[in-house]
Amino acid sequence: MSMSVVNSMLSALKACQNDIGTGMDIVTEVALDLVETEGNEEDIKELEEMMLDSAKLDREINCFVEAVEQMTAQARQQPPEAMFTLKNQVKEHFARLQERFSDSDLHRHSKVVSFNESVRNSRTQANPSATENREEDLDEDIQVTQSQVNFTCPLTQVEMVNPVKNKKCNHYYDYEAVLGMIRSKVIQKKNLRCPVVGCGNTNVKESDLVKDAAMKRMIQNKSGMKK
Incomplete structure (x- = not known):
């Protein structure tokens, strides 16, 4: 595996991440449209699942890019023949990085958090009377948004x-x-x-x-x- 191939692959993955982020923003907009038009709650739930799937893919790309960058950095310090084992090294390191996370971590992805907060804020705006029954643990940023x-x-x-x-x-x-x-x-x-x-x-x-x-x-x- 040549370094030019590695660099090309990383560039393509990073471009893919940008597309994932754009897609997640679009999903959030669709969810807000549904809230404003009092759409089906199941549809909004499906959109949330799409956000979690996208967050998982984004995380996997992050782990893979990190594995590639770390292993190639090590390979540069070793004899040329080390490049022949780079693929397996990346694969093993990627697996180790993945083990650090669980599916529950996906709910802390910045765009998933933003999605949930945006939907809650939009629901409150669509139904102001619901604020009387809101839970006391709403974080400060949501309260600021609600009060405009x-x-x-x-x-x-x-x-x-x-x-x-x-x-x-x-x-x-x-x-x-x-x-x-x-x-x-x-x-x-x-x-x-x-x-x-x-x-x-x-x-x-x-x-x-x-x-x-x-x-x-x-x-x-x-x-x-x-x-």
């Missing part, structure tokens, strides 16, 4: 278009604005502090940002009512 406190991006000071939630501090920003700031700080070799006044998060990272389909839909609905 602020649709303004703390960076741009204008209404968000593509809202993302920081999963560390639960604050919202417009995606393009915060991504631009993060990349600017990277060039400066500095960290981006959360721009929300009083927030103690001193290092906003791209990996901490999660798209919130329910928040985006609320903003769109609000804008539509203005028109």
Whole structure:
């Protein structure tokens, strides 16, 4: 197995992951459409299963890419003939990495979490009276979304278009604005502090940002009512 083949394979897998992420976002949008139109609960459950299947595939790709990268790094330090055993080494290491996870971990995948939160938020918006009976353990970010406190991006000071939630501090920003700031700080070799006044998060990272389909839909609905 040549290194060019390995690199080509990794590039293809990473592109596949992007497609999986896009597909999961589409599934979330479909679920929100069903909630708004009071669709069948079984259909929403099936969509949740699709999210879990996609999360499992995403995790498997992550493990495989990690196995390939680690084993090829080791192979580069060994005699050329080590490449002949690379395939088996990757296979064995991949199996070891997979053993670290269980199916219950899939529910903690960022897009699965976002899916469930978005569906719950949308249900609350569709049926405000249900908030009287909501459970006390709803996390803070869901409560903030339900109350529609602020649709303004703390960076741009204008209404968000593509809202993302920081999963560390639960604050919202417009995606393009915060991504631009993060990349600017990277060039400066500095960290981006959360721009929300009083927030103690001193290092906003791209990996901490999660798209919130329910928040985006609320903003769109609000804008539509203005028109």
